[in-house]
Amino acid sequence: MPDFDKNAAYIWACYALGALLILGTTLQVILAARAARKRLAQLAANDTDGA
Amino acid sequence: MIRGERVLFREISVAVRAGDALLLRGANGAGKTTLLRVLAGLTRPEAGRVTRAAAHHWVGHREGLKPQETPREHLKLWTQAWGSGAETDPVLTRMGLTRPADVAGRYLSAGQRRRTALARLLLEDRPVWLLDEPYTALDADGRKLVDDLIAAHRAMGGAVIAAIHGEAGFAASGDLTL
């Protein structure tokens, strides 16, 4: 771990916050993408059953 | 025409000539109102276009009467807005609105509000009338009045396109079922 001067807490807070927001967003986006893909696949399967 | 994800209708062509009365028919939600709004230029069709050779009157299912407006004020306002210079008193008499002429819209009955909206048809002579459920809330007298207005309008060479759910009191020259 690098050693910072008196403002270490602020620096880590910034990086932690940035990481948290970016990773959280990425996670949400990927989960939503997966859910949509699954639902579409399901619907498409039902569709061909009915046809 | 697409509403939300629903395709209401495609490839419809509507044309009316002088003296015609076209009835739009169809179940609730079939798109009668939407088609009328497309014809009036209020709703933009997804594809296609409307060619209007003549001016039109619009009476939708919402009357366009403000709660604080009296029938007399309403007719005055639209005479002014359209620059038609029509006299409002004869129109009020014709529509049976003499008594409530100075009563604010919020105190009028639904039928009186509808009569006020229909009264706009007489303020200016326009060849095409677009009517969305003109009989709504009207008593037998009122329905007769609508039929008379339409008959007179057609006799003078006007055309009517109306969405009517039940029986129409006039002989239509054409039906369009959606």
Added chain:
Amino acid sequence: MWSYFANPHKFLRLSDWLAPAFYSLGAACIAYGLWQGLWIVPKDEYQGGDIMRVMFVHVPAAWLAMASYSALAIASFVWFVWRHELADIAAKAIAPIGAVWTAICLSTGSIWGKPTWGTWWQWDDARMMSVLFLFFLFLGYMALRAAMDTRQKAARAGAILAMVGAINIPLIKFSVDLFTSLHQDASVITADGPKMAAVYLTPLLVSAIGHSLLFGGLVMTRMRTEIRERRIARLRSRELEAF
């Protein structure tokens, strides 16, 4: 050219490999920027010591906050003029992601401000103020879209608002600059511009590229999701009509 990109199928095929590429390249760039920023780069005594290391998150976020609103405005304009559905899908996908980076910019700026200015919020800093109003524009855009009952209406209302916002941004920026210039020249964050030493500039640029790539990847994934959501909605309504 537009009609090529406006085709959702082509977009799906293109983004199928492009989005993962953006993710991996972006992650690599951000990792390099982090490593340089936290371990390698020497601290700058003129910039308040180690605290200036915050710039490797803050500055890319600020750049993306502005770039994402521009992208939103351009997508809205393209949709408004040519009505390509994909442009609307892009606008819808950009807004929340742009808002996230704007929030990162605001919060890191605020944390940077505490040790340098002694306050969490500096009303006299034009950049912070402008970014704050940008954030509000994003929020308004998303709230308006959410309030509309069909996707066509959401698209039209959103496009109108995004364009109104875009033509107002120069005026907002100018007024905020005027407001702050009269109080004091408080901008400690002078980390921009080529006057910076190359030791800082290179990692900063790499970080900014990394954030942009990640942003691009996320937008593409969200667009793919939205395309699928719209297909789902279409299939659902077709099923409903079959009843």
Added chain:
Amino acid sequence: MSAAPILAAFRQSLGEAWAGGAGALLPLGFLGGAAVLVPLGIGSDVETLKAVGPGIIWVALALASLVTLERIFQSDAEDGTLDLWLQTGAPVSAIAAAKTIAHWLSAGLPLALFSPLLALMFQAEASPDLLVNAGLYALGSLAFFFWGGVGAALSATVRRGGLLISLIALPLYVPTAIFGALAMSGGPGSAGAPLFLAASTLFACAVAPYAMAAALRLAAD
């Protein structure tokens, strides 16, 4: 094309704004009420009140515009009047502008004219400057009404659209608020501020009607 539909829309909106007999009294009461709360909240120190007074009046004007604008296009969309205005053949932007100006005349302008009295309550010295300030308030509030009108037109079909209008309009109010407050500060740089205020109001008058027109067509669609 004639100006008749535009004049009629203006007249109808004036009537609507004054309906119920309250007219300008309602927003005036709102402005007074909001402003009077401030000294209760921050104390009655003369110097403090003198410093915040002009700003409080700007905030009250912005709030008053948002409160009055909530219904101007929404009621038209609900009762079908909007459909009629869209079919008059007159430019929709002109009709939207006429309606906005009518509401400004019955809510914004009276507030601005009333502002010297409030300024006195906020310990300002009685001087002709207060009248100049009233003019600046009038000018700035016109921009508030136009930008607020864009928000109102966009949320015309949204239930509980009032909150949405505020969120949409807030960033658009920024230049007016800054130039307006600056023009009254008397500090450095305040000399050019009235011109900037006028320019930003002009910009609002030029741009907002087109956005309102597009939004109103959407509301009727």
